[in-house]
Amino acid sequence: MKKLINDPQQVVREALEGMAAAHPDLIRVSLEPKYIYRADAPRPGKVAVISGGGSGHEPMHGGFVGYGMLDAACPGEVFTSPTPDQMYEAAKRVHGGAGVLFIVKNYSGDVMNFDMAADLLRGDGIAVESVLIADDVAVESSLYSQGRRGTGTTVLAEKILGAAAERGYALDRLAELGRRVAENGRSMGMALTPCTVPHVGKPTFELGPDEVEIGIGIHGEPGRYREPLRPADEIVERLLDPILSDLPFRAGDRVICMVNSMGGTPLLELNIVYRKVAAVCAQRGVTIARNLVGAYITSLEMAGVSITLLRVDDEMLELWDDPVHTPALRWRR
Amino acid sequence: MKKLINDPQQVVREALEGMAAAHPDLIRVSLEPKYIYRADAPRPGKVAVISGGGSGHEPMHGGFVGYGMLDAACPGEVFTSPTPDQMYEAAKRVHGGAGVLFIVKNYSGDVMNFDMAADLLRGDGIAVESVLIADDVAVESSLYSQGRRGTGTTVLAEKILGAAAERGYALDRLAELGRRVAENGRSMGMALTPCTVPHVGKPTFELGPDEVEIGIGIHGEPGRYREPLRPADEIVERLLDPILSDLPFRAGDRVICMVNSMGGTPLLELNIVYRKVAAVCAQRGVTIARNLVGAYITSLEMAGVSITLLRVDDEMLELWDDPVHTPALRWRR
Amino acid sequence: MDLTTEQVLAWIQRIAELIRQNRDYLTQLDAAIGDADHGANMDRGFQVTVQKLGNEPPNDVGAIFRTVGMALLSSVGGAAGPLYGTFFLELGKQLAGRTAVSAQEWATALRTAVAAVAARGQAQVGDKTMIDALAPAVEELERALAEGVSLAVAMQRAAAAAEEGMRATIPLQAQRGRASYLGERSVGHQDPGATSSALLLTAAAEILATE
Amino acid sequence: MDLTTEQVLAWIQRIAELIRQNRDYLTQLDAAIGDADHGANMDRGFQVTVQKLGNEPPNDVGAIFRTVGMALLSSVGGAAGPLYGTFFLELGKQLAGRTAVSAQEWATALRTAVAAVAARGQAQVGDKTMIDALAPAVEELERALAEGVSLAVAMQRAAAAAEEGMRATIPLQAQRGRASYLGERSVGHQDPGATSSALLLTAAAEILATE
Numbered sequence A, B: 001m002k003k004l005i006n007d008p009q010q011v012v013r014e015a016l017e018g019m020a021a022a023h024p025d026l027i028r029v030s031l032e033p034k035y036i037y038r039a040d041a042p043r044p045g046k047v048a049v050i051s052g053g054g055s056g057h058e059p060m061h062g063g064f065v066g067y068g069m070l071d072a073a074c075p076g077e078v079f080t081s082p083t084p085d086q087m088y089e090a091a092k093r094v095h096g097g098a099g100v101l102f103i104v105k106n107y108s109g110d111v112m113n114f115d116m117a118a119d120l121l122r123g124d125g126i127a128v129e130s131v132l133i134a135d136d137v138a139v140e141s142s143l144y145s146q147g148r149r150g151t152g153t154t155v156l157a158e159k160i161l162g163a164a165a166e167r168g169y170a171l172d173r174l175a176e177l178g179r180r181v182a183e184n185g186r187s188m189g190m191a192l193t194p195c196t197v198p199h200v201g202k203p204t205f206e207l208g209p210d211e212v213e214i215g216i217g218i219h220g221e222p223g224r225y226r227e228p229l230r231p232a233d234e235i236v237e238r239l240l241d242p243i244l245s246d247l248p249f250r251a252g253d254r255v256i257c258m259v260n261s262m263g264g265t266p267l268l269e270l271n272i273v274y275r276k277v278a279a280v281c282a283q284r285g286v287t288i289a290r291n292l293v294g295a296y297i298t299s300l301e302m303a304g305v306s307i308t309l310l311r312v313d314d315e316m317l318e319l320w321d322d323p324v325h326t327p328a329l330r331w332r333r
Numbered sequence C, D: 001m002d003l004t005t006e007q008v009l010a011w012i013q014r015i016a017e018l019i020r021q022n023r024d025y026l027t028q029l030d031a032a033i034g035d036a037d038h039g040a041n042m043d044r045g046f047q048v049t050v051q052k053l054g055n056e057p058p059n060d061v062g063a064i065f066r067t068v069g070m071a072l073l074s075s076v077g078g079a080a081g082p083l084y085g086t087f088f089l090e091l092g093k094q095l096a097g098r099t100a101v102s103a104q105e106w107a108t109a110l111r112t113a114v115a116a117v118a119a120r121g122q123a124q125v126g127d128k129t130m131i132d133a134l135a136p137a138v139e140e141l142e143r144a145l146a147e148g149v150s151l152a153v154a155m156q157r158a159a160a161a162a163e164e165g166m167r168a169t170i171p172l173q174a175q176r177g178r179a180s181y182l183g184e185r186s187v188g189h190q191d192p193g194a195t196s197s198a199l200l201l202t203a204a205a206e207i208l209a210t211e
C-alpha cells in the first residue's frame, strides 16, 4: 500500500486536522466525536443542513461545509458510516432553532445511524427531517429490497438544499425540495483500478490489466459487469444509457451534469469523457444547463469515473446558481 | 495502459473539445493551432497574459484561462512543449493593444518555443515580455547551467499576474512583478507511482512497490534520490527542508502555500500532508497567509505530491485575493 | 442459577476476545459480499467497550448493557454499529437496575432485544443478516428452558442454533444491507453479521459453561 | 557538382524514413536522460513535413528549406522543434531563390545554420546536445572540400564526423536541455538530439552517394 499517510488508524483524524488548518475562515473541526462544522455556526433561524458518511470520498462531505451548502459533515472511518453521536453532537452544535435536515446516502449503515441520531435529537425537542439519496442505476432497484446506493446526486443535493436553507426555506419545504432532487437524480460509475482502504492495506478487489468494472459503487462494491477496457466514448455510452433510460430523461429536459473522478483519474481524461457526455445529451435533446467536471465524490485513489444527471426545474437551477463558499465548491463569493 | 481515452494521438484535441463544451461561458478553443482563450477576448487596453506548456498537467494551464488569470493557454502534446505558432496565433487573437506577457516554465523546449513566438510577435510590432519560472529546488541550480525546472510557482504566478493585468498594470510593471514572484517561489515534489504518456503506452519510469522518488519533476524526470516509503510527515520534511533553506524562508515571512496532487493522490492524503506543512511552517515562524490544497499542476495520473511556497508582500497578497473566474480556480465572482 | 454482573462482564470480555481472533475472518466474509470492514468495525467497537467497562464498571446488569450499547453505537459505525448498539441498549433497558437475572428474564430480554434489532434494520429471518443467527438462538433458548434444562445448557443449544442459522445464510440471496446490492451474486457466501452474532452467543455459552 | 532541388527533396524524404526507422531508438535514448518523446516528436514532425512538401513542393532550395523549417517548428514541439526549425529556416534564408547550390555555398549555409541552432539553444560543443554532432560535421565538410574532394565524399566524411560527435556525447555531463537536470546522472548516455542530427547528415550523405 503506497499512500501519503502516517498511521492507517489515524487517517481520518489527521485529515480533519489538515482541513482545519487549511480553512480556518470557513470551518471548524471537532475530533471527539468527529465532525466538521461552519465557522459561523449556529446561524439563528436557518435550518441546519447536515450530511455525513464514510471517509474516503473527499471532498464529499467535509469539503462542502460552508456558506450556502452544509452546516456540518460527519465523517466515519474510511468507507464506514459515522456513528449517531457524531450527527447528534454536530446537530446540537450547529442547529439554529429552525430544525435539522439530514442528507443521507442509502446504505443501511448510514440510514440506521442517521435514524438513531434523529431519534436522539427529537428526544431533545429538535425537529429533524431526512432526505435519502438512492440514485445509483447500477443497482436494479426493483429486485433488491434495500433499494439503490446513494452516490453523485448527493453532491448536487447538498448544493441545492444548502442554498435553499441559506435563503431561509423552512424545514418541511426544504425536505420536500430534497425529495424532489433525490427523485430526479441518477448516477452510474465505473472503475479502471481498485482502491485500498488504509487500515486494510490491500486492494478491496482485483481487476485484470485490461479489465474494467462497469457500475461499481463508491466503496468498490461490484457493479453490473466486468469487461475489457474500451475507448472512453463507448464507456460513456455504457454509463449514460442506463442513466438516461431510467428516469427516463427526455428531449427537452434540462439537467445538471457531473462528470466525476473516482479519485485517481486526472482531469485530462475527465474532459475527454465530458466531451462525449455532452455529445450524447445533445443528440438526445437533453440540455446540460450546468456542469461539474472534477473530483467531487471519490473512492480513495480508485481510477475511474462516474456520471450524474439531475433533471432540474427553475427553482433548483436558481438555487444551484446561488453563492457558495466551501473548501471544495465556491462561486459568487 | 488503462486510461479513459479514445485515440492516444487525439488526447489533447478531445480534451480541448470537452473543455470547450463544459465552459462555454468562460473559454473558447482553437484546434488549429491549439490554444484556449478567454471567451471575452480581446480585452482592449489590457496586457494579454499567456502561458502554455506540454499537456498532462491539467488543470494547468487551460484550466486557468478566464477572468483575472490567463487570456490564453497553449497546450503542447502530452509532456511536449507547444510550438511557436500556437503562442503566436493565440497572442494575435487575444492581445488588446497593451502588449503580451508570456509566463514560461524553464524547460529548454518551452523557453525556445516561446522565444520564437516572441520574435514573431515583435516582428508584427507587438510588445512581448517573458517571465521565467524556475522554482524546483530538487535541481541544484548552481551545478547545471540550464537552471532549475519550472513547477508549482507557475500556478501562483498566473493568478497574481492575471489579477495585476486585470487591474490594468502596464507590461513593464507586470513583467517586473512577475520576476519578483518567480524569485520568491520554491517547489519540490515526490512520486509514489509513475505515470504513462498515452502515445507511449508504458510508464515513464519504474518504482518498486515500497519505493518513492523524492524531488521528481512534473514529467517524471528523476529527482534527488529514491528511498523506501516513509510516513507522510517525514516525506513532508524531506520536501520542505530544501524549500525552506533555499530562498531561504525566514521567521516572519508570509507565504502562499500550495499542496498539490501529482494527479493520482486523493484529497484525503493531501489534507494529511497539509497538516504537517502547516505545523512545520508554524514552528519555523513562517506564516501561511493563503493556501491551495488540491490538484493544480499534475503529471497525468502519477501519485505523489508537490509543495510550493511563495514568499509574498502586500501587493502580491492583494492581487491573490482579487476575483478570479476560470474553470479550475474561482473566487469572489 | 441467575445471571450475575460478573458473568455479564465476562461475557463482554469473551466477545471481545473472540472478535479479535476472528477479525480477519469476519473481514474476509465481508470482502466477499460487502466492503471488507466488518472485522475491523467489530474489533474497534469491542476494544472501546472493554476499555470503557474497565475504567468504571457499572454495578448492575442493565447499566453494563447500556454502557456496552452506547460504546458500540459510538465506535462501530456502519450497519453493525446501530444494530448491535440497539441490541445491547435494549438489553440494558429490559434489565435496568438488576444485579441478578433469572433464566426466564434473560430469555425475555434477549427476545425483546432481537426484535429491536429486527425493527431497526427492518429485517426478517431469511434476509441474510444477523437476524438469521439471532432469531433462531432466541427460539432455541426458550425451547430449551421450557424443557427445563439449565441456563448453561440452554445457552449452549442457543449458540448451536445461532451457528446453524449462520451457516443457513450461505445459500440465501441478501435482501438487506450492503450485500443486497449484489443481487444473485450474494448467494453462496456466509453473512458476516450472522457470523459475528453467532460469536456473541458462543461467548455467552462459554462463560456460562465455565461456572 | 551542384546540389539540386530534387536532391534536397530526396534528402528530406530520406530523413523522414530514417527517423521513422529509428523512432523507438531515439525515444529510448530520450527515456534514459530526458522525457522519452524525442522519437515521437521527430517522427511526427517529419511526417508532417513530407506531407507538406508533397502537396505543393516549392521550386527552389531556399523555399523548400523554409517549408521544412516552418513545418518542423509547428509540429515537433519540445526542444527539438525550435532547434531543427531554426536550422532549416536558416538554410532557407541562406539559400533563398536558389535552384542549384555549389558545394562551397552549401558548406557556408550549413555553418550559418548550425551557428543559428547554437545561438537559439545557447549551446556549445561539449554541452551534450545536437551541437556535438552538427558542429564537427560542418568542420569536416569544410576540411574535406578544402582538400578538393567531391561534395558526395565530403558529405560522407561529414556524416562520419557527426556520428563520432554523437558517440562522444556518451561520457559527457549535459549542460543544456532536459538532461542537464540529471547532473552527473546524465553521464554514460548518448544524447538523443545528437543522434537525430547524425541521422540527418547520414541521410544527406546517402542521397549524394546515390547520384
Ligand SMILES: Nc1ncnc2c1ncn2[C@@H]1O[C@H](COP(=O)(O)OP(=O)(O)O)[C@@H](O)[C@H]1O
Pocket: A080, A081, A108, A109, A110, C030, C034, C035, C037, C038, C041, C042, C077, C078, C079, C080, C081, C083, C117, C120, C121, C122, C123, C128, C129, C130, C131, C176, C177, C178, C191, C192, C193, C194
Ligand atoms: N438492515 C439490516 N438489518 C439487519 N442486519 C443488517 C442490516 N444491514 C446490514 N446488516 C448486517 O450487518 C452486517 C454488515 O456489517 P458491517 O460490515 O459492519 O457494516 P457495513 O455493511 O455498513 O459495512 C451484515 O453482514 C448484516 O448481517
Ligand SMILES: Nc1ncnc2c1ncn2[C@@H]1O[C@H](COP(=O)(O)OP(=O)(O)O)[C@@H](O)[C@H]1O
Pocket: B080, B081, B108, B109, B110, D030, D034, D035, D037, D038, D041, D042, D077, D078, D079, D080, D081, D083, D117, D120, D121, D122, D123, D128, D129, D130, D131, D176, D177, D178, D191, D192, D193, D194
Ligand atoms: N538548449 C539546447 N541547445 C541545443 N540542443 C538542445 C538544447 N536543449 C535540448 N537540446 C537537444 O534536444 C534534444 C531533446 O529533444 P526533445 O526530446 O525532442 O525535446 P524535449 O527535451 O523538450 O523533450 C536533446 O537530446 C538535445 O540534443
Ligand SMILES: [Mg+2]
Pocket: A079, A080, A081, A109, C035, C037, C078, C079
Ligand atoms: Mg462499511
Ligand SMILES: [Mg+2]
Pocket: B079, B080, B081, B109, D035, D037, D078, D079
Ligand atoms: Mg518533451
Ligand SMILES: [Mg+2]
Pocket: C030, C034, C035, C036, C037, C038, C078, C178
Ligand atoms: Mg461492511
Ligand SMILES: [Mg+2]
Pocket: D030, D034, D035, D036, D037, D038, D078, D178
Ligand atoms: Mg524529450
